[in-house]
Amino acid sequence: MTRFDTIDDLQRALDAQHYIAERPLATSLYLALKLQRPIFLEGEPGVGKTEVAKVLATLLDTDLIRLQCYEGLDISSAVYEWNYARQMLQIRMSEAAGEAVATADLFSPEFLQRRPLLQAIDPSRKKAPVLLIDELDRSDEEFEAYLLELLSDFQITIPEIGQIKAAHPPIVIVTSNRTREVHDALKRRCLYHWIEFPTFEKELAIVRMKVPDAPDALTTQVTHFVQELREADLYKSPGVAETLDWLRALVALNQTALDGTVVQHTIGALLKYQDDVVQLTAANVSQMVGRAKLMTK
Numbered sequence: 001m002t003r004f005d006t007i008d009d010l011q012r013a014l015d016a017q018h019y020i021a022e023r024p025l026a027t028s029l030y031l032a033l034k035l036q037r038p039i040f041l042e043g044e045p046g047v048g049k050t051e052v053a054k055v056l057a058t059l060l061d062t063d064l065i066r067l068q069c070y071e072g073l074d075i076s077s078a079v080y081e082w083n084y085a086r087q088m089l090q091i092r093m094s095e096a097a098g099e100a101v102a103t104a105d106l107f108s109p110e111f112l113q114r115r116p117l118l119q120a121i122d123p124s125r126k127k128a129p130v131l132l133i134d135e136l137d138r139s140d141e142e143f144e145a146y147l148l149e150l151l152s153d154f155q156i157t158i159p160e161i162g163q164i165k166a167a168h169p170p171i172v173i174v175t176s177n178r179t180r181e182v183h184d185a186l187k188r189r190c191l192y193h194w195i196e197f198p199t200f201e202k203e204l205a206i207v208r209m210k211v212p213d214a215p216d217a218l219t220t221q222v223t224h225f226v227q228e229l230r231e232a233d234l235y236k237s238p239g240v241a242e243t244l245d246w247l248r249a250l251v252a253l254n255q256t257a258l259d260g261t262v263v264q265h266t267i268g269a270l271l272k273y274q275d276d277v278v279q280l281t282a283a284n285v286s287q288m289v290g291r292a293k294l295m296t297k
Helices: 007-016 023-035 049-059 084-096 116-120 141-153 200-210 216-229 240-252 260-269 274-279 282-294
Strands: 039-043 064-068 080-082 112-114 130-134 155-158 162-165 171-176 191-195
Touching: 007 023, 007 049, 023 039, 023 049, 023 191, 039 049, 049 064, 049 130, 049 171, 064 116, 112 116, 116 130, 141 155, 200 216, 200 240, 216 240, 216 282, 240 260, 260 282
Parallel strands: 039 171, 039 191, 064 130, 130 171
Antiparallel strands: 080 112, 155 162
16 A cells, blocks of 8 residues: 555655644654554644645645534434436436336446445445545544444445445544543544644744745744744644644734734634633733744844
C-alpha cells in the first residue's frame, strides 16, 4: 500500500506538502498505510486532523472521499439509498409494456445511490481512495456501530444485495474533537494518535510555511501571542487554523507588528466566543503584545 519505504520518507513528503508532522504522528501514518489499518485522530479543533487526510490524498495521487459527521447522520446520507423515483419509473414502463417486474430487478446496483462510505469501497475502483470520516464525535452512537463492519473488513452489507467488499481497501482517517467519547469497539479497529497543540517552534514553522508573505516580526509576535493565549482559561482555545486566519487578516491590513488596538479590532479572527473575547481585557492585551514584541528584539 505505502509508497514510502521509511518513516523518514513519509515525513519528508509531508513536509514538501507544507504539513509538518512530528515523528510520532508520521510513525502512526506510516503504520496505517503499511498495515492497511484505519487511523483514529483526536485533538482540539484546528490542530490539523482533517488536513492529514487531504495531504495523504495528494501524496498518493488518489481521490479524497469525505463524510462530514453531524447529529442525526443516518445510512441514507452516509452509505446508500435506493433511487425510488427510478424504481417507480421502471415499474410504470414495465406495466405499460405488459411485463412483470421482479423485486430483484428493482433492488439491483443499477438503482443504488452510493453515498461516501459505499463510494469508498466500490469494487470497481482501480485505486484505493482516502476516506475521511470527519468529526465522528458529532454523530450518534448508533452510527458508530454501523461503522464497525466497514472498519474491520472494508465491506458493507446491503440486505437486498448482500455484501459489497472493497477490491482496494480505502485509507481511512477518522477524526474526533472529543466532544464525547467514541466507543472502544470502534477504537479497537483503528490505530490511535492524539494531536497536541504545537510547540512555539513548530507553530512558527507552520505559520511561516503557510503565510510566507507575512513580515517575519509579525509572524513571530502572532505565534507567541497565540501560544500565551492558550494558557488562559478560555472556553475555546484557538487552533493553528485560527492562528493562520488571524495572521492573514493582519497581513491584509498591512500590519508589520502587533499593537493593542489592532489586536482588539481583529480578535474575531482568533476567538469565536464572546465570553473569551470579554476575558481578554485591554490591559491583558497590552501586556501580551509587549511580551510578544520582546521575541523579535
